[in-house]
Amino acid sequence: MQVRRLAAWAALPLTVALGLSACGTGGDSGSTNPDGVVSIGIAEPQHLLPGNTNETSGSQVLAALYSPLVDFDEANKPYEVAAESITTTDNKTWTVKLKDGTFHNGEPVNADSYLNSWNYAAYGPNKQDNGFFFERVEGYKDLNPSDANATPSAKTLSGLKKVDDKTFTITLSEPFSEFKALLGYTAFYPLPKAAFEDPAASPLVLKKDFEQAPIGNGPFKMKGAWQHDSKIEVERFADFKGAAPKIGGVTFPIYQNSQAEYADLQANNLDVVKTIPTEALSTVQGDLGDRFQQSPASTFQFLAFPTFDPRFSKPEVRKAISQAIDREEIVNAVFQGSQKAAYSFVSPVVAGYRDKSCGAACDFKPAEAKAAYAAAGGPKSLNISYNADGGHKQWVDATCNQLKANLGVECVGTPEAKFADLLQNVEDKKDVGMFRMGWVMDYPSMENYLNPLYSTNGSSNYYGYSNAEFDNLVKQGSAAATSDEAIKKYQQAEDLLARDMPVLPLRFGQNNFGHSTKVKNVSMDLFNRVDLNKIEVVS
Incomplete structure (x- = not known):
């Protein structure tokens, strides 16, 4: 399992304006170079x-290489991009008709391109991190037996059917009214025949070197191969059928730490930094002026409890820790007001968000917290594990200082070199204490903040939280006939989180980004991606 859409650097701060589009910058003055290359x-x-x-x-690189079936408008509603239409009469069987499209190697994009890609991802033995995105499709369980060592009873999803070269149907095991939005996620991109050893084989076998130079259907194609720990380069694809970008290509330099990346931006050696380091927030206005920008994002930062650890098994202990944290103080002191304190479990950018749905459990009440913590037998020492490569030390230390002062306990931050290492330790049930987590939505829905993170078998439920009533409410919401009906069920499920507190909401982020003097019209979307259709190179 992997926490999806996780940003490697520090948390991303968020403007709470539902439906706002990403902010652009740079103005329209001055001529541009349509063949210029930008660096991100x-x-x-x-x-x-x-x-x-x-x-x-x-995901940023794949957004250059692939064109999605749907994207999202300013109200976060899906609209067709590579799809001509996506229709349903019952929210269970969906029909997708495709626009004309071409892969970078000249192959036509057709129904098989999607069916092959999705069947490969869903087939359990292929161990694809996004495979579970197809769990709603009929036949998924046949490809993913409960015993991971067992051979699947099927090799393709029974719910996927080709109608003709440009049309296919998707039958879900249960109705899901928001399935069209789900189709905008990375997992649902197509793959060409050239990706596979034998495109007629079943099950499909991917060519070992394919992802070193992926072949997509998007506005840019690979320029050479992935240069690991160095850079990835893409160039404009002349035969792209959609809206043409205003640049000739993109170089993605790969950085090991955010400070070095920011230094290159200041020196005008890098065009876009997607996340300004926490340490630079106090000086960024002076460093960049109006080249420092903010826009809405979907990031949710939180502290998770290993509920399987006896020290954190009581909701009373978890609530007391939550009430001992002054979220506003950390937002202002550490993040210079560039984030918003979180008192809910879903982001303000999705329909159904309610301010302070966490209730009293997220109120800062240090005296009450200390008494409740002692009464519940909370541990005398705490630690917060975090990934050292993400710029989290400052806020973790500040949080520990508050817990020391307000609960009378010892508290230390425990860095892990990489986030993957931290997650592995959690999965192995090692003593990690509390641990930081971050979430960027896959598609704009309350369901995407609830089901993966807190359902008993949720793909990113690392904390062992299990509540049958919660699971049932989310399931009812997913099967609801309308979005309004779904939201009512999702909100009831969120209320259970406020009661049980498997995690502590900390902050909602926004995109804090900066750009060089060499580019303009830089904007970022809710998924922490630079919009490559808008950015331009100044002549």
Whole structure:
């Protein structure tokens, strides 16, 4: 399991304006160079394959290489991009008709391109991190037996059917009214025949070197191969059928730490930094002037409890720790007001968000917290594990200082070199104490903040939280006929989180980004991606 859409660097702060589009910058003055190349800093991606890419650096690259079936408008509603239409009469069987499209190697984009890509991702033995995105499709369980060592009874999803070269149907095991939005996620990109050893084989076998130079259907194609820990380069694809970008290509330099990345931006050696380091927030206005920008994002930062650890098994202990944290003080002192304190479990950018749905459990009440903590037998020492490569030390230390002062306990931050290492320790049930987590939505829905993170079998439920009533409410919401009906069920499920507190909401982020003097019209979307259709190079 992997926490999807996780940013490697520090938390991303968020403007709470539902439906706002990402802010642009740079103005319209001055001539531009349509063949210019921009540079955008990223961390080393884990993968560059649709079925296996679930973090923000890899997703940024794939957003250049692939055109999605749907994207989202300013109200966060999905609209067709590579799809001509996506229709349903019952929210269970969906029909997708495709626009004309071409892969970078000249292959036509057709129904098989999607069916092959999705069947490969969903087939359990392929161990694709995004495979679970197909769990709603009929036949998924046949491809993913409960015994991971067992051979699946099927090799393809029974719910996927080709109608003709440009049309296919998707039958879900249960109705899901928001399925169209789900189709905008990375996992649902197509793959060409050239990706596979034998495109007629079943099950499909991916060519070992394919993701070193992925072949997509998007506005840019790979220029050479992925240069690990160095850079990835893409160039404009002349035969792209959609809206043409206003630049000739993108270089994605790969950075190991955010300070070095920011230094290159200040020196005008890098065009875009997607996340300004926490340490630079106090000086960034002076450093960059109006080249420092903010826009809405979907980031949710929180502290998770290993509920399977006896020290944190009582909700009373978890609530007391929550009430001992002054979220506003940390937002102002550490993040210079560039984030918003979180008192809810879902982001303000999704429909159904309610301010302070966490209730009293998220109120700062140090005296009450100390008494409740002692009464519940809370541990005398605490630690907060975090990934050292993400710029989290300052706020973790500040949080520990508050817990020391307000609960009378010892508290230390415990850095892990990489986030993957931290998650592995959690999965192995090692003593990590509390641990920091971050979430960037896959698609704009309350369901995407609830189901993966807190359902008993949620793909990113690392804390062992299990509540049958919660699971049932989320399931009812997913099957609801309308969005309004779904939201009512999701809100009831969120109320249970406020009661049980498996995690502590800390902050909602926004995109804090900066750019060089060499580019303009820089904007970022809710998924922490630079909009490559808008950015321009100044002549």
